[in-house]
Amino acid sequence: MVRYERHLLDAREMEHPEPLQRATAILRNLSKEAYLYMLHRKKPLPLLEIAERAGLRFCAREDDGGTWHIVITPAEMDPKDLCDV
């Protein structure tokens, strides 16, 4: 099984708009074997739109504690397989 590199970004305590800035900075340098795993207190709509426009795939799920788990991957990966929730 291929092991992909996870870039974890815990944005739960970051002030607006730092999560978006940091996430796009990671996506900019994302290799084909890596993906972004983000924890956020909200579903980051603009980030997901940016990812979609750039041809990336994403999965966004909320856990029981109200934390959003966002996985953004290159088109070759399935983000659902990489989401912990």
Added chain:
Amino acid sequence: MFDNQGLSLEQAPPIKVVFTLFAAALLWALIGSIAYLLFAQSKDLDSAFFIHIWTLGIMGNLIFGALFQMLPVIAGVAMRSPWRDTRIVVTGLNLGLIALLYGFVTHYAGTFWLAATLLGVTLLYITLKIFVALYHFKEKGDTAQSMMYALGFIPFVLLSALLLIGILSGVTATLSTHYTALRFLHPHLGLWGWMGMLIVAVALQVVPMFYVTPAYPKRLHTLFFAALLALLLFGFMQSETGDTTMVRIVGGALWGVFGLVTLWLLRKKRRALWDASAKLWALGAALLLLQATAALVPPGFTQGCDLSLLLFALFVHTIAVAMLLKIIPFLTWFHLNAQGYFDAPMMHDILSHRNANRIFYLHLTAILLFMLSRFVPTLQPLAAIAMLCEAVALAWLLYHAVSAYRHTQKHGMRMTVNG
């Protein structure tokens, strides 16, 4: 409740919509502070001249610029044809203001009526348009609801202004017995109602989102609106008999409570770091506590100046500066990023923490000097210079942001992620 997730790329208005209105506001800030420097001491100009530069020129342009920007972000509503509406607002609001200022200088009734027509038509048009957009939005949250409450005050601000112009020009002389009541109502509807309620709307979303604080108490906005409405109605009736002391005290206390809640929330912010905009929100909340205290001071002790209302205006101004420091760098970065310029300047490239803090201290100095100059008139030139410096700093920020935006569009690398 509608829980908004941020600015949608599809719904975001073009950057020129917001920046054109901000540029108009900052131009009035420069004009206002220069006029204050030159004429405040000579008493050649009525205080209404300066007040309306602030309310319509600075705050009017800023508020509509911020509203066009924030409607999709915090209320989930996108405006149709925002650029056309921007041109209508910029033209109507600013020509109307010029006519009004000319009226204050010449006291010629015709210019007041021209101003009333331009301002009335423009503000009613844009208010109605935003109100209808919010009304049709199905998932109305607390913020959208509060915005509707705030917008609801505008027609009454305009009506009271029209009646005042009518009385002063002799057209509605039969209403002149209500002059004192209208003089009380017009500024309070504008400041407590329109601008204050709008800040409540913005705060409900922005304070928890920007500074990671707990949420404001549920239904606070509705209780606040009901209390304000009752208070203004009572104030109108009271002012017919000439004594509005109780209304001012209760109103001051009401806003003091909002200031206290805001300070309490900011104390609970998860991050220890206080950036300039968070400091400005805290300063604004502190000004609300001060205005509540000032409302207890009898007018005889303040040389005829409504100290409480003046402090309230400074609260509004402080929150406006807090929002400018956030919105200008964010929009520049956001729009470039959305266009695929991933080498777009980051927010701190547009406004560093150090420069943001400098603007904060400049603002603090300006409002302190301004307040002191109400009691020590010799300080007026110094206060005007401080206000001018702040206006120049904010205009520089906007200019710097526009330059960086244009530079990136011309020379930046457009690419896709992972491309």
